[in-house]
Amino acid sequence: MIRVGVLGPEPLERAGVRRVLEDDGRIRIVGEASETASPMVRTTRLDVLVSSHRGADEALDVLQLANAAAPTAANAPGPTPVHVVLVDHLSEHATRMLLCHGARGILLRGNSVRHLPWAVRAAAAGTIALAPVAARFLVDQYVRPGRTADAVATARTMLDKLSSREREIVHLLADGASNPAMAEMLGISAHTVKDHIRGVYSKLRVDNRVQASRIVWQGQVPAQPTSTQARGL
Structure with a gap:
């Protein structure tokens, strides 16, 4: 049963x-x-x-x-x-x-x-x-390419509009991190995380994390170490 x-x-x-x-x-x-x-x-x-x-x-x-x-x-x-x-x-x-x-x-x-x-x-x-x-x-996905060259270029152009902090945020969004988890990893407040997410949505012209994550995936841009990780190196 x-x-x-x-x-x-x-x-x-x-x-x-x-x-x-x-x-x-x-x-x-x-x-x-x-x-x-x-x-x-x-x-x-x-x-x-x-x-x-x-x-x-x-x-x-x-x-x-x-x-x-x-x-x-x-x-x-x-x-x-x-x-x-x-x-x-x-x-x-x-x-x-x-x-x-x-x-x-x-x-x-x-x-x-x-x-x-x-x-x-x-x-x-x-x-x-x-x-x-x-x-x-x-x-x-097994019978056609997942990303065309034009789609990759468009996504990368959009991601280039983001600040370094917003890039950290959007990659954490794509990884499925929650707002509290992002705040802890980046050493900032949950309120500041929300402000950065709003900035990411505005610059990428998206409404939610699924759409933002797709642009990261489409752009094939590897995540950079977060500020917290960089300080620990």
């Missing part, structure tokens, strides 16, 4: 997820939450956490919080659950970022009903479950 928790802000959607999964005799819903999964994970033995999000950036935030809490998993009643995320839309880069940050299932909210049971079973078994559009993004 696969023990599953459901996370999502909309009660009707959580009820739908519950109903679809409970129809599968191999799956049991043992927890549900609207905003944060931390209490459910701490008090309930979960194999899989199914979480619903409007965008990939919200899903990334949840995964990053889960990764940050991983060292305390020994205090939980069981193993850290694997994640199946539901999002409204997917891009190639968002798919890549979600997988890099630990998602073991990625589905679109609009057609998740038909895929959820097998995705949960696959994630619990240790493999990857992807919506067809997400799978296509990855397959396409």
